Amino acid sequence: MEMLMLTFTIFVLAIFVGVEVINKVPPTLHTPLMSGTNAISGIVVVGAIISSGGGEQTSGLSTFLGVLAIVLACINIFGGFMVTDRMLHMFKKK
Amino acid sequence: MQVFIYLAYLIAAVFFIYGIKGMTTPKTAVRGNQLSAVGMLIAVVAALLDHNVVHYYYIIMGVLIGASIGIFLAKKVQMTSMPEMVAALNGFGGGASLMVAVANYLEMQTAYGSGNAELIATMPALDMKWSIAVIISILIGAVTLMGSFVAVGKLMGKLGDPSSIGMFKMIVKVSLALLVAGSIYFVSTNPLEQSDLLIVMIVICLLLGVALVIPIGGADMPVVIALLNSYSGLAGSATGFVLGNNGLIITGSLVGASGLILTTIMCKAMNRSLTNVLFGGSMAAQAGISKDEN
Numbered sequence: 001m002e003m004l005m006l007t008f009t010i011f012v013l014a015i016f017v018g019v020e021v022i023n024k025v026p027p028t029l030h031t032p033l034m035s036g037t038n039a040i041s042g043i044v045v046v047g048a049i050i051s052s053g054g055g056e057q058t059s060g061l062s063t064f065l066g067v068l069a070i071v072l073a074c075i076n077i078f079g080g081f082m083v084t085d086r087m088l089h090m091f092k093k094k
Numbered sequence: 095m096q097v098f099i100y101l102a103y104l105i106a107a108v109f110f111i112y113g114i115k116g117m118t119t120p121k122t123a124v125r126g127n128q129l130s131a132v133g134m135l136i137a138v139v140a141a142l143l144d145h146n147v148v149h150y151y152y153i154i155m156g157v158l159i160g161a162s163i164g165i166f167l168a169k170k171v172q173m174t175s176m177p178e179m180v181a182a183l184n185g186f187g188g189g190a191s192l193m194v195a196v197a198n199y200l201e202m203q204t205a206y207g208s209g210n211a212e213l214i215a216t217m218p219a220l221d222m223k224w225s226i227a228v229i230i231s232i233l234i235g236a237v238t239l240m241g242s243f244v245a246v247g248k249l250m251g252k253l254g255d256p257s258s259i260g261m262f263k264m265i266v267k268v269s270l271a272l273l274v275a276g277s278i279y280f281v282s283t284n285p286l287e288q289s290d291l292l293i294v295m296i297v298i299c300l301l302l303g304v305a306l307v308i309p310i311g312g313a314d315m316p317v318v319i320a321l322l323n324s325y326s327g328l329a330g331s332a333t334g335f336v337l338g339n340n341g342l343i344i345t346g347s348l349v350g351a352s353g354l355i356l357t358t359i360m361c362k363a364m365n366r367s368l369t370n371v372l373f374g375g376s377m378a379a380q381a382g383i384s385k386d387e388n
Contacts, residue, residue: 004223007343011331014107014344018351021111025118027363030320030356033117035180036127037352038323040110041187043134043345044330046103046141047194047337052156053147054201056213062200067156069193072186074160075167079183081131082168087176088124 032087039080045073102140103341109133181245181319184326188238191329195231203286218338225285227335229277233299234329240303241322248312259309269302317360324353
């Protein structure tokens with residue numbers, strides 16, 4: 001129970017940080033910001049790594065799903081950060 | 095060792111916060127994006143050092159495949175089709191959460207089925223918190239996955255706006271009711287024996303994702319993508335609750351919250367209310383009528 005409350009506290013505080021950080025953003029940055037935070041949501045790769053690299057508890061199917069999750073998350077991460085970078089450099093030229 | 099891993103997740107989260115903060119002003123945006131990427135690198139290294147990770151072969155394979163597809167897409171995509179690209183990437187993120195949740199469920203089945211106490215000790219506790227987190231993770235992950243691909247279809251003009259939205263509203267209501275009933279049953283019994291039910295619920299969640307986004311007009315898609323982006327963060331957070339991983343919880347809720355605020359800001363910019371988008375069809379249709387009247 002204590003652990004649950006602790007993680008829940010972290011969850012709520014992180015939400016507030018997210019709200020505060022992003023409060024004022026000019027419209028031109030909406031799309032890059034979206035794609036940037038989208039790339040960050042690829043953090044789920046952490047879970048995927050833990051799932052697919054496991055020892056005795058894994059089965060063929062769970063490893064397959066884990067690897068598929070890594071592939072998807074990595075597309076999200078690499079694609080997301082690079083595409084954001086491309087967009088932002090476009091803004092600079094203007 | 096575990097302490098350093100937790101600290102690394104914390105440092106990664108700080109990088110993400112600075113990264114997102116940097117991306118809110120044009121001057122610091124490029125640097126902000128790079129900071130976020132560094133944060134991601136730190137988090138991945140920390141995950142690789144986790145005591146649960148034994149084999150590296152599959153991980154390296156997955157990273158290589160994913161990275162090459164991601165880099166290829168990022169270089170290839172036209173600037174004009176950026177919204178589709180972001181939506182598709184978003185869907186992949188949601189799909190990854192869905193798969194991690196299912197993989198963890200299967201691992202729990204194996205671990206608890208083996209009766210090996212040492213093995214069980216390395217897994218999350220089999221309690222209500224875990225079962226609820228699995229369901230939420232699957233729900234948000236599946237909705238993000240399918241919703242994003244419907245959004246991509248709409249942006250590419252391959253999927254039109256349906257003439258009648260009543261059917262989709264019905265599907266949403268029925269699937270929500272089924273999901274609530276299924277979840278209660280799933281949580282109240284031994285969830286590890288309910289793999290058939292879980293498969294059914296995954297299918298319903300996928301269907302829900304389609305039915306939620308199809309009725310929303312193509313013009314509203316940017317807002318929908320922003321909202322789905324927020325969902326994909328929350329999906330990561332839910333996965334964190336499944337695995338008991340603070341790094342995922344912090345970063346996921348950070349993205350979830352910032353995504354939601356961004357959605358509201360974009361709604362304001364388009365002069366639409368968030369409820370219009372959240373409750374999709376009916377409200378959007380009414381708003382459309384009132385706009386025509388004006």
